[in-house]
Amino acid sequence: MMKTRDSNSDGRSRKSQSTPIASQPGTLPETLSGIDRRGFVQLLGAGLLVTVFEGIAEAQRGSGGGGGGRGRNVSARIHIGEDGTLTVMTGKIEMGQGARAELTQSAAEELHLSPDAIRMVMGDTQLCPDDGTTAGSRTTPSTVPAVRQAAAAARMLLVGLACKQWGVAENSVEVRDGVITHPPSKRSVTFGELAKGGAAARALDQPPPPNVSVTPVKEWKVMGTSYARPNRRDLVTGAHKFPSDLILPNMLHGKVLRPPSYGAKLLSIDLEPARAMKDVVAVREGDFVGVAAPTTFQATQALEAVAETARWEPAPHPSSTEVYDYLRRRVRSKRDVENPFAAEMAKAARGFRQTYRTAYIQHAPAETRTALAEWKDGNLTVWTCTQAPFGYHSELMRAFQLPSECVRVIVPDFGCGFGGKHTAESAIEAARLARAAGRPVSVKWTREEEFTWAYFRPAAVIEIEAALDEKGQIVVWHFININSGAAAVQTPYRIARNNCRYVPSDPPLRQGSYRTLAATANNFARECMMDELAAAAGADPLDFRLAHLDNERLRAALEEAARQFNWRERRRQKRAAGTGIGLACGTEKASVVAACVEIAVDEAKGEIVVKKVTQVFEAGTVVNPENLRKQVIGCILMGLGGALREEMIFEGGRMLNASFGKYLVPRFKDVPELDIHLRNWPGLEPVGGGETPIIAIAPAIGNAVFDATGKRIRQMPINLSTAKSSQTAS
Amino acid sequence: MDITIGFTVNGKAATVTTDPQRPLLDILREDLHLTGTKYGCGEGFCGVCTVLMDGKRTLACITPAKDVDQKTIVTIEGLADGDKLHPVQEAFLAEGAMQCGYCTPGMILTTVALLRENPQPTEAEILNWMDGNICRCNNYPNILNAVRRAVREARR
Numbered sequence: 001m002m003k004t005r006d007s008n009s010d011g012r013s014r015k016s017q018s019t020p021i022a023s024q025p026g027t028l029p030e031t032l033s034g035i036d037r038r039g040f041v042q043l044l045g046a047g048l049l050v051t052v053f054e055g056i057a058e059a060q061r062g063s064g065g066g067g068g069g070r071g072r073n074v075s076a077r078i079h080i081g082e083d084g085t086l087t088v089m090t091g092k093i094e095m096g097q098g099a100r101a102e103l104t105q106s107a108a109e110e111l112h113l114s115p116d117a118i119r120m121v122m123g124d125t126q127l128c129p130d131d132g133t134t135a136g137s138r139t140t141p142s143t144v145p146a147v148r149q150a151a152a153a154a155r156m157l158l159v160g161l162a163c164k165q166w167g168v169a170e171n172s173v174e175v176r177d178g179v180i181t182h183p184p185s186k187r188s189v190t191f192g193e194l195a196k197g198g199a200a201a202r203a204l205d206q207p208p209p210p211n212v213s214v215t216p217v218k219e220w221k222v223m224g225t226s227y228a229r230p231n232r233r234d235l236v237t238g239a240h241k242f243p244s245d246l247i248l249p250n251m252l253h254g255k256v257l258r259p260p261s262y263g264a265k266l267l268s269i270d271l272e273p274a275r276a277m278k279d280v281v282a283v284r285e286g287d288f289v290g291v292a293a294p295t296t297f298q299a300t301q302a303l304e305a306v307a308e309t310a311r312w313e314p315a316p317h318p319s320s321t322e323v324y325d326y327l328r329r330r331v332r333s334k335r336d337v338e339n340p341f342a343a344e345m346a347k348a349a350r351g352f353r354q355t356y357r358t359a360y361i362q363h364a365p366a367e368t369r370t371a372l373a374e375w376k377d378g379n380l381t382v383w384t385c386t387q388a389p390f391g392y393h394s395e396l397m398r399a400f401q402l403p404s405e406c407v408r409v410i411v412p413d414f415g416c417g418f419g420g421k422h423t424a425e426s427a428i429e430a431a432r433l434a435r436a437a438g439r440p441v442s443v444k445w446t447r448e449e450e451f452t453w454a455y456f457r458p459a460a461v462i463e464i465e466a467a468l469d470e471k472g473q474i475v476v477w478h479f480i481n482i483n484s485g486a487a488a489v490q491t492p493y494r495i496a497r498n499n500c501r502y503v504p505s506d507p508p509l510r511q512g513s514y515r516t517l518a519a520t521a522n523n524f525a526r527e528c529m530m531d532e533l534a535a536a537a538g539a540d541p542l543d544f545r546l547a548h549l550d551n552e553r554l555r556a557a558l559e560e561a562a563r564q565f566n567w568r569e570r571r572r573q574k575r576a577a578g579t580g581i582g583l584a585c586g587t588e589k590a591s592v593v594a595a596c597v598e599i600a601v602d603e604a605k606g607e608i609v610v611k612k613v614t615q616v617f618e619a620g621t622v623v624n625p626e627n628l629r630k631q632v633i634g635c636i637l638m639g640l641g642g643a644l645r646e647e648m649i650f651e652g653g654r655m656l657n658a659s660f661g662k663y664l665v666p667r668f669k670d671v672p673e674l675d676i677h678l679r680n681w682p683g684l685e686p687v688g689g690g691e692t693p694i695i696a697i698a699p700a701i702g703n704a705v706f707d708a709t710g711k712r713i714r715q716m717p718i719n720l721s722t723a724k725s726s727q728t729a730s
Numbered sequence: 731m732d733i734t735i736g737f738t739v740n741g742k743a744a745t746v747t748t749d750p751q752r753p754l755l756d757i758l759r760e761d762l763h764l765t766g767t768k769y770g771c772g773e774g775f776c777g778v779c780t781v782l783m784d785g786k787r788t789l790a791c792i793t794p795a796k797d798v799d800q801k802t803i804v805t806i807e808g809l810a811d812g813d814k815l816h817p818v819q820e821a822f823l824a825e826g827a828m829q830c831g832y833c834t835p836g837m838i839l840t841t842v843a844l845l846r847e848n849p850q851p852t853e854a855e856i857l858n859w860m861d862g863n864i865c866r867c868n869n870y871p872n873i874l875n876a877v878r879r880a881v882r883e884a885r886r
Contacts, residue, residue, distance in 0.1 A: 095830055097829070229828075236765020236828070237806065237807070237809075238806035239807075241765065243819045247760075278842045295752070295756060295761075297751075297756055365831035365866060366833055366866040366867070367768070367830075368769070415768075415833075415866075416829070416867060446772060447770065447772060447773070630829055633868065633871055636870075637868035638866075638868045660770075666870075667860075667862075671874075
């Protein structure tokens with residue numbers, strides 16, 4: 001079984017090696033094959049087994065959720081092997097957002113160790129504590145503190161062990177680079193020496209001491225630095241095994257039959273054409289039909305052969321052009337949509353009513369949904385890409401009626417999530433096929449499947465009613481998000497009569513999470529409407545916002561963005577024809593963002609080009625500046641896609657643009673001049689930064705389009721050709 | 731009807747008997763276990779499957795087996811010289827030009843091909859050349875810096 005560390009489990013390979021061209025079936029890296037108790041001891045050293053199974057038991061009780069993981073023995077999180085190898089375990093996963101680096105530096109800071117001396121095992125339901133789903137920007141505010149607490153506790157317990165051996169007081173020793181020193185007696189011992197014979201592992205197998213304290217920010221040495229992703233070398237050599245890269249001996253490639261249109265019901269199908277093919281397994285279990293074959297090419301041919309025999313009963317389904325009316329009509333509670341301040345609206349000096357819309361879009365992660373399933377002695381192991389390892393664990397238990405200890409989910413660092421990888425369909429598909437085939441099966445969704453059958457970021461219809469008094473102050477604000485969610489639905493602006501809510505509908509597509517989900521739609525509608533009201537009040541958009549804004553952090557971000565962009569001066573200057581500037585701000589998940597943009601518009605061609613983005617982002621104390629900068633830039637550029645182009649187009653239950661050739665995500669040529677400013681808010685605990693930076697870009701562009709053209713486009717994606725319909729729709 | 735093709739991958743001879751229409755991508759990943767070359771779209775729109783075929787940038791997902799006979803292929807696994815990374819790989823590391831890293835092999839090989847065909851590209855030529863490759867993490871600025879660094883290093 002496993003003998004040594006490997007690039008999956010610790011994120012760092014032994015050495016880069018060129019993969020040999022192998023004619024025999026390849027094997028998984030050793031740490032990926034099913035780990036039994038003996039193997040586990042070999043991986044991490046003795047002293048951990050008890051807590052591993054406690055970890056699973058806790059998962060069953062559903063204690064993960066928040067991402068903190070409290071009340072465990074230190075050894076559930078931190079292990080020291082007899083060779084001194086320091087392993088940190090987390091149920092969080094790495095998908096490019098930087099958790100591996102951040103959590104490694106968090107542990108290093110508190111252990112007083114070099115981060116390079118730490119192995120981080122992530123997203124393995126058998127080894128790791130349940131830290132909840134990697135979502136909601138929770139790794140930084142919840143899991144970073146949990147890891148810091150555990151690491152600080154581990155350091156204290158190791159110090160306690162050394163001091164006990166020496167018979168000296170704990171406050172008389174120092175810890176640096178994994179060495180405990182007692183200066184008066186000039187004695188020292190390394191963590192590794194303490195670990196010999198398993199004494200250190202036993203010392204960690206107890207609850208954290210009550211008086212654990214973490215390193216104050218001003219004393220940080222590793223946290224607060226731009227520590228780079230530990231397994232980056234394997235990413236440039238191709239050595240890193242993404243979930244879709246894993247190969248097991250005798251593995252087959254699986255394909256699943258999809259309906260020809262949404263809601264179509266399978267009436268009949270003949271599996272014989274596939275079964276007649278060499279080495280092909282074909283399965284039907286209820287509505288599930290799938291095939292598995294030695295190559296993807298054969299599996300695709302087998303699936304096409306059975307698909308030709310299928311008879312379907314289609315179901316009615318709205319088109320993407322009808323979807324907004326569809327959602328509006330099916331709103332769950334008509335009363336919740338009504339404005340409770342209708343009387344005040346009527347009395348106010350000026351009233352406004354507008355409808356904003358945002359389209360269904362897809363996450364389009366780089367790596368499509370993928371899972372490799374293996375059954376052995378009634379136990380199921382699945383290697384997959386998911387943000388929710390423990391959620392998948394539960395889904396697999398339910399789907400196959402298995403007890404907790406018979407299911408293991410392992411999540412190697414994978415290619416993008418963006419909130420799109422929370423549900424276990426590919427894992428269940430692979431497990432079904434593997435069970436039927438009696439062999440391991442890998443299922444990799446095609447790009448078309450990913451665009452069509454993965455859940456979508458929900459479309460929204462947002463209805464706003466607002467009133468201004470004689471002085472140009474907003475006195476009524478009624479804001480209803482239909483269908484897409486409550487994130488950032490509340491206004492940060494001071495308004496006496498304000499009613500903001502999310503009202504569910506009955507959506508025609510599977511919908512789910514997305515990078516900060518509804519906050520993008522809500523902030524788009526709110527910040528564009530703020531611009532409309534500013535124009536109606538004859539005020540500058542910046543002054544109008546500041547006049548309604550008490551949130552000190554958001555004010556600071558907005559004022560800095562305006563200053564960096566030279567907003568006031570540029571507003572005074574006459575803009576060249578076809579040029580516009582706009583700004584927007586917002587807050588969500590305890591962080592704040594503000595953006596100013598400059599755009600060029602060619603109305604005849606219907607073209608909008610974003611020339612420059614100045615963005616200020618603040619998420620408390622910064623843990624890793626370079627990683628945060630990448631997240632902010634990634635959000636802005638990803639946000640450009642949703643702002644200007646991305647929209648799922650469907651008709652008759654079929655997706656018409658399920659391809660990178662038709663659904664145009666941002667590319668190199670779309671990158672504007674970027675002027676990024678990360679504010680550090682000293683004294684404020686670090687909060688997550690991978691989502692909120694996406695919410696300001698679309699409204700800033702929408703407001704710049706108005707500045708350039710005089711047209712309000714109340715729809716995402718912002719498309720000049722839909723401007724007219726948007727304006728008449730209200 | 732299957733055909734047998736012979737070609738060179740990363741300096742080693744390979745012989746594969748397969749369907750003539752089967753994509754090179756599947757042959758590399760499934761038959762030869764060279765999984766550094768990734769699947770992204772299967773239609774040639776995203777560039778993550780980029781390899782070098784006879785030195786030229788080639789999209790493995792739309793290259794059928796029949797077109798690979800007697801060709802020379804370089805994948806990401808064949809770029810480094812033992813433990814010594816290729817200068818383009820070094821440039822990507824130096825600029826932190828990866829987030830999830832899934833598009834990285836394709837980006838690196840696309841850059842290697844650029845330097846071969848146009849060792850001193852202008853900024854516009856770099857953008858034109860790289861525009862076929864998608865990075866869904868949208869780490870484009872760092873990747874561009876890595877390409878520029880690789881161009882500078884190649885000039886020296």
